[in-house]
Each structure stands twice: as C-alpha cells, then as structure tokens.
Amino acid sequence: MQFNLHNSFTSALPADSIQENKSRQVEGAGYSYVIPRKPSSPKMLHFADELAADCGWTSEDMQSEWILHLLSGSEIHPESQPYAMCYGGHQFGHWAGQLGDGRAINLFEHIHNGHRFSFQLKGAGPTPYSRNADGLAVLRSSIREYLCSEAIHYLSIPTTRALSIITTGDEVLRDVLYDGHPAMEKGAIICRLAPSFIRFGNFEIFASRKDIKNLKLLTDYTIQYFYPHITSNEATKYLDFFKEVSQRTLDLILDWQRVGFVHGVMNTDNMSILGLSIDYGPYGWVEDYDPNWTPNTTDAQGKRYRYGNQANVALWNLVQLANALYPLIENVPALEEVLENFHTTWEMRYPAMLANKLGLNAIETDHKNLALELTNLLAEEETDMTIFYRLIAHAEKTMINTDVFQIISPAFYNLEVMTDEIKLKWQNWIDRYLICIKGDTKSDLERKTEMNKLNPKYVLRNYMAHLAIDAAEKEDYRVLNELYNLLKKPYDEQPEYEKWFVKRPEWARTKIGCSMLSCSS
Secondary structure, rough: OOOEEEHHHHHHEOOOOOOOOOOOOOOOOOEOOOOOOOOOEEEEEEEEEHHHOOOOOOOHHHHHHHHHHHHHOOOOOOOOOOOEEOEEEEEEOOOEOOOOOOOOEEEEEEEOOOOEEEEEEOOOOOOOOOOOOOOOHHHHHHHHHHHHHHHHHHHOOOEEEEEEEEEEEEEEEEOOOOOOOOOEEEEEEEEEEOOOOOOEEEHHHHOOOOHHHHHHHHHHHHHHOOOOOOOHHOOOOOOOHHHHHHHHHHHHHHHHHHHHHOOOOOOOOHOOOOOEEOOOOEEEEEOOOOOOOOOHHOOOOOOOOOOOHHHHHHHHHHHHHHHHHHHHOOOOOHHHHHHHHHHHHHOOOOOOOOHHHHOHHHHHHHHHHHHHHHHHHHHHHHHHHHHHHHHHHHHOOOHHHHHHHHHHHHEEEEEHHOOHHHHHHHHHHHHHHHHHHOOOOOOOOHHHHHHHHHHHOOOOOOHHHHHHHHHHHOOOHHHHHHHHHHHHOOOOOOHHHHHOOOOOHHHHHOOOOOOOOOOOO
C-alpha cells in the first residue's frame, strides 16, 4: 500500500502556537495541530471502492487493519501531523465569528497520479474549534453524508468525496430535534476526501481580524495549488481568482438546481473555495416540486436556504468573499462587475438549463419561456420533479396531449383529485411542448438520450437514506450497499432497481428524517 504524503497547507500557513486542545479563539494561525480521539472498537462499515482505486489502493488494502486504524483515528501515519482548520463564517446571514473544524480533523494530503487528496476525518473528536461540543458524529448523519457525497459525485457534480464509514463502538449523546430530549446513538467516523477543504470562511476570518499577511498567504497558496493557470500579478491575480471562484460557484448551483438538490445550510463556512459541494447536513432532493422547500428544520421559518433561493444565497456569499478579498484587490468597481456578471449570467443560463432538461433548444426564447412556465405548473400541482423530467423524455412527435399526459401521470401525487382546470393547464402546456419537439430536427431517440443525460432517474431521497439508517442501526447493511450501488449510475435505467423509481411514500411525508432534518450529528 503506497502513500505519497504532502503537507502543502501546513507548510504554507502558520500553525497555532498553543498545543493544548481546548475550545478557544485561535488568532494568527490557519490551523491547530490535533490528535484524533481513539475509538473503543472501530469497525469498517463500508468503503468507496472506486475512490480507493483513485487513491491507488485495492479492496484488500481497504480491508486491512492498518487502514482501519488510520481512518478511524486509532493510529497516526508517522509522516503526518493531523490538524483542524481555523475559519469563520456568516450563518443564516449573520457574522458568527470564529467557527473552524469543530468535528473534522485533517490527516494528511496524499498524491496519486497527479491528483491531490486531502484526507479528513469527521467525528474523530474535539478540536480547539469545537465550541464546547464533543467533536463526534453519529451513524445516522454519517450514513447520510457518505451516501450523498458519492451520489452527488456520480451525478457529475463537483463534490467532496467519502472514502469510508467506520463505526466506533462508542455511543454519542444527541438531541435530534433540539427539543430537550437527547438520546444515545451509535458513534461513527467518516473519512472525507477533497483536493482541499478550504472555504469562503477561511478568508473571512483573516479579513475580519485585519490579518492581511495571512490572508495573502492563504490566497497565494490557494492560487498556487488549485488555480495554477492564474499567472497575472498582484491585485489582478486576486481579482482573476475571485472571478473563477464566482464562475465555479455559479456552475455548482446550476447543477444543484438541475437535479433538484437542496443543500440546506449554505452558510459561508459551508461554501468551498473550489466550487465543490461540501458539508452534507440537512440536505434533500425536491420531491413534490416546491421552490420554497427547505430540508432544514432550523430554516423552517425564514426559508433562507430554500431550493428556489440557492442562487441568490450563493451570490450573497460571494459578496462576503469579495469583502474578505478586498484588501488584496482594492477595486470596488471591478469586484462589483464580477458580482453583477454572476447575476446576469444566471439569468441567461438558468432558463437555458431548464430548456435543455426538456430536450429543447436553449437559444430559442419560446423554448426557454415554456421551460420556465413548466416550473410554475409543477409547483401548482404536487408533482415529483425527478420522475416528471425522466418520464417526459418518452414523449414523441406523433403523440397528442392525452398520450403525453398518460406518460407523465405517475409523477403526480394526487392525480385522482386533480381538477379539470389543472388538467386543462397541463394539456395546454403539453400541446405547446409537442409543437416545439415536432419542429426540432432531432429524432425522438436523440432527444430522449440527451435528456436522460441531464435528468437522473435515481436520486438519494431522504426516505431512502432513512431506510438505510434504520437497517444499519440493527447491523443490517444490505440497504446501504444497495443504495450505494444504485447511486453509482443515476442516469441509467437499472431495471433491477426499479422499485426506487417511485414517489416518496405517504408515510415519509412528514416523518422526521424524511421530510426535514436538523443539523444534529
């Protein structure tokens, strides 16, 4: 088993001068050295075989005692010094000050075939940033993050990855609903991988403290290792960097909207500087299409992080990053131009993306308008987003509206009580859709093939994760394994898994863990 360790982050930025692992403010440093807590009885629950291969490791390697000890925090690689990052952030629109890796510990960086993998354990114990919490994680939340990380990756959306999930043999006290009724849960540790886990908040904390020296060190480091094609000088370099972060962020949110993913906690400390999906807490997929839906119980009133608001929040977060980078750029009009470009580009690309989901021409105004009108219609009648877009691909040029309506009918939650008025709206929309596809030079098969590359058949619905968690807590990991394999090929038909291509069951409509979730882990 080969390791090619590198410590680029800790070499580029200053370490916390205090070695004691206690909750405190850490100033003048990018990180604090931390030793993971040793679990009492670690057990490998599951590992991502393809990701392990990307690291140069075999399935046999992943089942070795050495890897179990390493990825559970029981042992430290002799050439590494684990650490927790220092960062701040805006949470729900308000500056929260220092946050940092409260339950994440970075082990090392491993380079294989030119790819950099930063290894991070989540749930391996407290750090100076734990704010009096225990720094641990439970099986419930770890399974959700493990499955979601890999599901997002196989949807071809940039994301942190999940290499392994290990049960610790220890119990952890958690208050799932924050209602004063905590209970013991099984502890677990997930090993996350990314080129880097740097967030917007890493820059914000230095700027907030007017620590321009370390702000510059961090930005130069990030550009050198993750944006090496940026070769301009000084202020122009930092502006070009901000432009690229803005572009990657826009691309990411566009992909989230395309597949119906809702992050749930888009605080600036949960925004990757590399444009990755990061920190899977109370996430969810839109099921009955509702642009105002948020999976986060904490956000139930304000709905700041609702599905339809994710682009606006991303732009707001970029404003905060612009403020943090300002001392290096000192050009307000140039920064404002980047932010305005985010807005104008989104206004162009969002309807084009919706048109593409329908197999329509993204340049035609009529096609984009039809795609936008569909979102209003989907919201008016309780309709499963994933199923609808997958089924509409079966529409053919020779069909009439009643044929198409029959095709999409499995996507409706309340078809039996649908009013004649709503049915008429659907028929009118279908008539216009048929006119559009009949005028297209693409064949029905070509259009369907293109649509199925954009519209997944299978996504990780919350009730599916809930079933995997329920079984795993009884030490039955069959559902976990089945979902892991299913989500590797979300755009394929996979007839052997057809049972998962269904609407959310009624029992899951309001069940905690299926409809909404808290940040508790």
